Amino acid sequence: MVDKPLYKVVQQFIHQRINAGELVPGDLIPSESQLSESLNVSIGTVRKAIDLLEQEKLLYRHQGKGTYVSRVDFDNSLFRFFSYGTASGEAARIHKRTPIRERILGTADICRHLKTSIGTPLIYIERVGYDDHEQPVLVEKCWWRADIVAGLEDEDLHIPDLLYAIIEEKFGVHVVRAEETLTVDIADVPTAKRLSIQEGDPLVVLYRTTHATNDRIIEYRVTRGRPDRFTYKTEIR
Amino acid sequence: MVDKPLYKVVQQFIHQRINAGELVPGDLIPSESQLSESLNVSIGTVRKAIDLLEQEKLLYRHQGKGTYVSRVDFDNSLFRFFSYGTASGEAARIHKRTPIRERILGTADICRHLKTSIGTPLIYIERVGYDDHEQPVLVEKCWWRADIVAGLEDEDLHIPDLLYAIIEEKFGVHVVRAEETLTVDIADVPTAKRLSIQEGDPLVVLYRTTHATNDRIIEYRVTRGRPDRFTYKTEIR
DNA sequence: CCTGTCAACTCCTATATATGAGTTGATATG
């Protein structure tokens, strides 16, 4: 092992404690002076380590209160760039229905994304999102690992618009991060029907893998949406 | 004016010198100890200011050499996510031809993006990008302010694949940053013809405004490309 | 009971200092 700077060692130490679930999203981490003393490094070094973790958005600081482990912020999802708003630009809320939820065994493709062996028991959930005018705007297919969220397929269980709320509450599973990939694709027949569009119409497609503590993958999700007012903005330097 | 932290004052000071063109991309800025002395602040404060500017990607440091003003890195363009590669995944180079270049007067729409008054003299350039197999994959429309790049429309002037290289060299205009917006759209007839696709086929569209020193807008550009293998990836925390 | 004060804790700003590591060019030495 090469000689790492001290602040990186501290950074890793904290990072690991979060990954391992010793610190979960929302938690207050030990104060800078406490860390400084317990780890036997100067307070400046601790601050530098936390600076980096803050840049990674793994932590956030609050002057006077302390430093907290970030909660996953799905407002940063690429999905927010589908602006299914009113013509006047207001962001419209999308409400979702859940026509399908069932236990299945994972296909090769799905299990590859979940990094489990083929045939793993899964819970499949399909949801359709509607805008204010009850027009369908997106179709969401989610595959959850049945061993982690057993009972999610229960018909009596009400599923809120933000699925992750229930996962946290009912199953005590902490969503730590997610990876998203955005693509453009063409509607196939079933998707076209769901969205009241034509086969062959363009779609914006979002793939997501959701990770919990210990970097366990708990969900693979594919969302297909109408590209009507999709935009994404950045700055280049 | 509220009392700003010292390091923010230093940060602003350097930022302004770059904006004003006193420091241009590629330049070496004064060393930390020089800045510390000339501005009469501690070296730690200078470092913190530069830290922030480095995060903004406005500067980059090189241990032992110094700190430089960043060059615009179009590899970060959203455009790089159109991977017009070979099937094996190699990123294929796209070469461009320039079928149209002419002086025009700006329409309302274009001038709005360039933030000039309507009817401003512009140079319009249209380019088509081809992959290895000479298949057209994208169409690029650029509007440049004629007062800044006078002579760009000259037929004798060879335009390289990276248009900005010539702007820097011939006209001494430094590209400082660019804003990009990505959308999905439907091909109209002329675009479909250019790209050998059908009218109504999906397109990925990239709008770009390019800024030079003093935040002058020098170019507005619209690129339409085939969405074949477009993907964009992020991580959410 | 309410309210104001204040101590004790958080992170934030700013300075000073010492040492290390990477780069460059001048200079001495074969």
Add this chain to the structure above:
DNA sequence: CATATCAACTCATATATAGGAGTTGACAGG
């Protein structure tokens, strides 16, 4: 001439210290 060394400069790491600003909860005084 070639090359090895080394001084002088860059930024990077690490420590110590002091005072300021935001937050909280305990506690005294009405």
